[in-house]
Amino acid sequence: xxxxxxxxxxxxxxxxxxxxxxxxxxxxxxxxxxxxxxxxxxxxxxxxxxxxxxxxxxxxxxxxxxxxxxxxxxxxxxxxxxxxxxxxxxxxxxxxxxxxxxxxxxxxxxxxxxxxxxxxxxxxxxxxxxxxxxxxxxxxxxxxxxxxxxxxxxxxxxxxxxxxxxxxxxxxxxxxxxxxxxxxxxxxxxxxxxxxxxxxxxxxxxxxxxxxxxxxxxxxxxxxxxxxxxxxxxxxxxxxxxxxxxxxxxxxxxxxxxxxxxxxxxxxxxxxxxxxxxxxxxxxxxxxxxxxxxxxxxxxxxxxxxxxxxxxxxxxxxxxxxxxxxxxxxxxxxxxxxxxxxxxx
Numbered sequence: 052x053x054x055x056x057x058x059x060x061x062x063x064x065x066x067x068x069x070x071x072x073x074x075x076x077x078x079x080x081x082x083x084x085x086x087x088x089x090x091x092x093x094x095x096x097x098x099x100x101x102x103x104x105x106x107x108x109x110x111x112x113x114x115x116x117x118x119x120x121x122x123x124x125x126x127x128x129x130x131x132x133x134x135x136x137x138x139x140x141x142x143x144x145x146x147x148x149x150x151x152x153x154x155x156x157x158x159x160x161x162x163x164x165x166x167x168x169x170x171x172x173x174x175x176x177x178x179x180x181x182x183x184x185x186x187x188x189x190x191x192x193x194x195x196x197x198x199x200x201x202x203x204x205x206x207x208x209x210x211x212x213x214x215x216x217x218x219x220x221x222x223x224x225x226x227x228x229x230x231x232x233x234x235x236x237x238x239x240x241x242x243x244x245x246x247x248x249x250x251x252x253x254x255x256x257x258x259x260x261x262x263x264x265x266x267x268x269x270x271x272x273x274x275x276x277x278x279x280x281x282x283x284x285x286x287x288x289x290x291x292x293x294x295x296x297x298x299x300x301x302x303x304x305x306x307x308x309x310x311x312x313x314x315x316x317x318x319x320x321x322x323x324x325x326x327x328x329x330x331x332x333x334x335x336x337x338x339x340x341x342x343x344x345x346x347x348x349x350x351x352x353x354x355x356x357x358x359x360x361x362x363x364x365x366x367x368x369x370x371x372x373x374x375x376x377x378x379x380x381x382x383x384x385x386x387x388x389x390x391x392x393x394x395x396x
Contacts, residue, residue: 058138064327073198073334077351081298084349089296090356096289097364100282101128107278108146110271111164114264116156125376126150132369135362136323143169149378159255163262170223173318174216175279179287180209180311187304189339197338197346198331205312205335212315223263230260286310290357297353305340312336324362330354 068075105127112118118126126149133142147161184206192203226233238253265271290313291306301309316332317325337350373380 058322060138061322061324061326064321064331068198068327068331070199072347073331074347074351075330075355077355078348081348081352084298085352085356086296086298089292090360093289093293093296093357094360094364096285096292097360099285100289101131101364101368103278103282103285104131107275107282108164108168110275111167111262111265112150112156112161113271114268115160115164115261116150118150118156122376125372128368128372129376129378132365132372135325135365135369138321138323140321157255157261159259160262163259164265165262166259167223167263167266170216170219171275172279173212173314174220175276176283176311176314177209177212177216179283179307180315181213183304183308183311184209187302187308187340190342192339195338197335197343200331200335202335202338205339208315209311223266227260227263227266230257233260283310293357293360294353297356298349299337299341299345299353301340308339309333309336329358333357 065075102124105124106120108127109118109120109123112123126146129149130142130146133145134140136142137145143165144162147158147165150156150161151158189206192206195202233256234253237256238250241248241253265275287307287310288303289306290309291301291303294301294306294309312335313329313332316328316335319328321328333354334346334350337346337353341350372378
């Protein structure tokens with residue numbers, strides 16, 4: 052059912068883009084503008100992006116579990132692959148499940164680390180996006196519609212995202228500080244229906260709070276935020292380089308804007324491969340800076356190559372990590388608490 056719903060979402064995006072005149076595949080004539088050396092260079096930059104994106108998870112896990120660094124990288128890369136491939140962002144639960152099945156940490160505590168990562172990531176990139184939207188000159192956008200969407204709304208949603216993730220961080224901080232209160236409230240409310248269920252959910256709430264224990268520790272948050280900065284900066288500069296390679300007069304600051312809009316867009320539930328929101332978000336970001344004719348020509352090549360590179364790289368690293376960590380994808384998500392084979396060397 053989830054797969055069917057996600058395919059319907061992807062189909063709706065495809066129909067929406069076609070009706071709005073937004074190309075999914077680039078025009079052959081636009082390929083003549085491509086500086087092809089930038090494509091493998093961008094592809095190589097994704098290794099730096101993926102490495103730091105995975106490595107920083109170490110600092111969120113350290114208060115609750117000791118996991119070998121190689122195992123963390125492998126589980127993270129499998130998780131990134133799952134986010135790309137599984138429908139409706141179901142891949143977010145893969146990393147917690149893999150750690151729980153190995154017996155290193157409870158699933159709730161692992162999910163707490165993912166929640167902290169997502170909120171900190173969201174706030175960081177939202178602030179970057181807001182800064183670029185505030186400082187980087189844009190085309191006049193009043194009344195401009197691209198593919199059926201008013202482009203000016205992208206700016207408003209960018210500022211709104213800062214408020215949303217700031218509030219989310221406040222909720223996590225309160226939840227961590229008021230752990231005992233959250234456990235008691237859960238037990239009291241659910242206990243009206245079932246004492247046994249109340250005890251289980253109360254314990255899960257406590258475990259979830261354990262996964263947030265890195266937040267107030269500067270010795271953990273310092274390295275985490277440093278690696279987060281490297282991750283997002285290399286990501287944005289790679290997008291800028293690829294834009295230059297596709298013939299767009301893109302500046303590094305515009306690369307940060309494209310990255311921010313893309314990060315905001317793919318938060319939406321999507322079909323397999325993040326198809327639809329991925330492409331449309333980049334188109335909308337480009338339209339803020341370039342005329343429609345340029346977006347539909349050189350921009351279409353840019354969108355296609357970025358998607359192809361990210362999809363290919365995430366698939367290769369994900370499948371490679373499945374093999375290295377000896378994870379059987381047919382049973383990896385079974386909710387039976389079974390253990391996985393011993394860690395690879």
